[in-house]
Amino acid sequence: FAAPTTAADPNVREWATSDLERRHAFLATVTLPIASALELGAIGRLTSGAPFTPVVGSDINGDGARNDRAFIFVPATAPDTAVGNAMRTLIADAPGAVRRCLISQLARVAARNSCTGPWQPSFDLQLSWRPAGFGLERRLTVSVLTVNLMGGLDEWLHGAAHLHGWGYAAAPDPVLLYVRGFDPATARFRYLVNGRFGANSAGNGGVTVPFQIGLQARLALGPNRMRDRLRATDHRATAGPDSAAATAHWGSPAPAPQPPANPIVRIMSFRDSLGLSAEQVTALHAIADSLDVLSQSMQRALQQVRAVLTPEQWRKVPEPLKSPEAP
Numbered sequence: 096f097a098a099p100t101t102a103a104d105p106n107v108r109e110w111a112t113s114d115l116e117r118r119h120a121f122l123a124t125v126t127l128p129i130a131s132a133l134e135l136g137a138i139g140r141l142t143s144g145a146p147f148t149p150v151v152g153s154d155i156n157g158d159g160a161r162n163d164r165a166f167i168f169v170p171a172t173a174p175d176t177a178v179g180n181a182m183r184t185l186i187a188d189a190p191g192a193v194r195r196c197l198i199s200q201l202a203r204v205a206a207r208n209s210c211t212g213p214w215q216p217s218f219d220l221q222l223s224w225r226p227a228g229f230g231l232e233r234r235l236t237v238s239v240l241t242v243n244l245m246g247g248l249d250e251w252l253h254g255a256a257h258l259h260g261w262g263y264a265a266a267p268d269p270v271l272l273y274v275r276g277f278d279p280a281t282a283r284f285r286y287l288v289n290g291r292f293g294a295n296s297a298g299n300g301g302v303t304v305p306f307q308i309g310l311q312a313r314l315a316l317g318p319n320r321m322r323d324r325l326r327a328t329d330h331r332a333t334a335g336p337d338s339a340a341a342t343a344h345w346g347s348p349a350p351a352p353q354p355p356a357n358p359i360v361r362i363m364s365f366r367d368s369l370g371l372s373a374e375q376v377t378a379l380h381a382i383a384d385s386l387d388v389l390s391q392s393m394q395r396a397l398q399q400v401r402a403v404l405t406p407e408q409w410r411k412v413p414e415p416l417k418s419p420e421a422p
Contacts (some may be wrong), residue, residue, distance in 0.1 A: 096119075099114060099148075099162060099207070100150060100163070100164050100207050101156060101160075101162055101163055101202045102163070102164040102205075102207075103157065103204065103238045104297065106264070109207065110147045111206065111207035111208050111209075112207070112208040113208070114145075114152075114208065115278050115282070116145075116146055116147065116208075117142050117143055117145065118143045119142070119143040120140070120141070120142045120143070121140065121141040121142075122138075122140050122250045123134060123139045123140075124137065124138050124139075125136075125137045125369065132224055132225050132226055132227060132233070132409070133221075133222070133223070133224050133225075134222075134225075135220065135222050136220070136221040136222075136223065137218070137219075137220055137221075138218070138219045138220075138221065139216070139217070139218050140214045140216065140217045140218075141214060141215075141216050141217075141232075142214065142216075142217075143211075143214055143215075143233050143325040144192065144211045144212035144213050144214055144215065144267075144397070145211070145212045145215075145266065146208035146210065146211050146212075147202075147208065147210050147211075147266070147267050147269045148164055148205060148206075148207050148208050148209065148210070148269055149164065149167065149196070149197075149209070149210060149214060149269060149271040149276065149285075149292065150162060150163060150164055150165055150167040150205075150269050150270055150271065151163045151164070151165050151270070151271070151272045151273070152270040152272065152273045152274070152289070153273065153274040155274060155284060164204050164206075164207070165199045165204070165205050165271040165272045166203070166204050166205075167182075167197055167201050167202065167203060167204075167205055167271075168182050168201075168202075169182075169201045169202050169288075170182045170183035170186070172202075174394070175285065175286065177287075178286055178287075178288055180214065181287075181288030181290065182197075182254045182288055184290070185197070185288060185292060186198065189292070189293055190213065190293060191208060191335075192211050192213065192293075193213070193267075193292065193293035195209075196210035196211070196293075198207055201336055202417060205271070208265070208279035209267075210297070211291065211297065212266070212267040212293070213260075213267075213325070215262075215263075216246055216261070216262075216348070216350040217243070217244075217262055217263060218244055218245050219241045219243075219244050220240065220241050220244060221238050221239070221241075222236075222238065222239045222240070223236055223237070223238040224236070224237045227385060233313055234315040234316075235312065235314050235315075236313045236314075237311075237312045237367075238310070238311050238312070238313075239308065239309070239310055239333065240308070240309050240310075240311065241306070241307070241308055241323050241352060242245070242304070242307040242308075242309055242311075243262045243263045243304045243305065243307065244306065245261040245262035246262030246263060246304060246306050247305075247306025248261065248262075248264065249261035249262060250306070252311075254266065258295075259295070260294075260295025262304070262306075263304040264294070267293045267294065267295055268291055268292055268294050269292075270289050270292065271288065271289055272285075272286040272287065272288060272289065273286065273287040273288075273289060273294045274286060274347060275287045276307075292391060300317075358393065358396075358397065358398075358416045359379055359382050359396060359400060361416055362412055362416055363376065363377065363379050363380070363383070364402060365411070365412070365413075366405070368411065369404070369408045369411050369412070371404075375403055375404065378403045379400060382396055382399050382400055382403070384397075393411055397417060
């Protein structure tokens with residue numbers, strides 16, 4: 096029976112939102128290079144609020160667990176005037192999400208995870224150093240980073256007794272009612288309304304993530320493929336494509352020279368300015384794909400192109416493309 100929360104018959108199966116649901120999460124990172132080996136990074140997160148259940152701060156069903164869901168009293172009809180006035184004040188002063196949660200469940204037992212806490216922002220900084228000396232070749236990254244920077248700012252600006260719930264572990268206070276006695280005549284508990292229901296700073300139960308400054312180091316082992324490829328490219332560019340030293344050192348020959356461009360394809364790229372018809376484009380495609388071009392018989396292919404085009408269209412073809420040696 097010691098379920099997360101209970102109401103009425105604990106044997107009745109029910110479906111509700113998970114305690115771990117965070118429906119929306121946004122993450123933003125910014126990196127600012129300060130020097131060749133030094134950079135400053137900022138990490139910002141914004142997460143939607145955590146769901147929680149209005150509960151009673153005592154065990155009222157006798158199962159040994161303080162997980163009983165609270166009854167949401169209607170201020171005007173509450174059996175205790177003090178409870179009615181306190182509920183009226185709480186609904187008037189509570190944040191919008193908490194107010195909507197209470198109003199939607201008046202005169203009944205609260206549903207599991209029916210309330211949602213506020214959005215939770217976080218912001219941290221990280222300073223990273225990647226030394227190139229000592230034979231490390233920037234394989235080592237040493238970082239100084241903050242943990243829960245906004246929580247530290249919250250405590251610094253507002254004091255430990257007046258926290259605003261910035262940063263991590265901003266859990267809303269789920270206790271709506273406290274038991275202050277029992278009336279044997281009516282067989283009812285007497286309640287006291289928690290005026291800080293839904294407040295962030297009261298719901299952490301003393302368990303928070305303190306502001307911290309951490310130091311971490313990361314060392315990359317093994318070959319750096321990207322660096323090796325860049326070095327090989329730079330070496331070939333310096334030594335030349337025919338350098339035997341480059342081939343022997345890097346174990347791969349220089350890339351083969353590119354074949355000459357197909358002038359027929361380049362002529363077809365002017366189809367709009369030449370005013371080519373669909374039939375002419377089809378004929379030029381056939382010439383471009385023919386063995387005459389692939390075997391470097393450019394002159395014969397260009398003669399076929401000239402036969403397909405009108406004299407006016409042929410005059411508009413750029414002169415470099417009319418030569419078989421056109422690049």
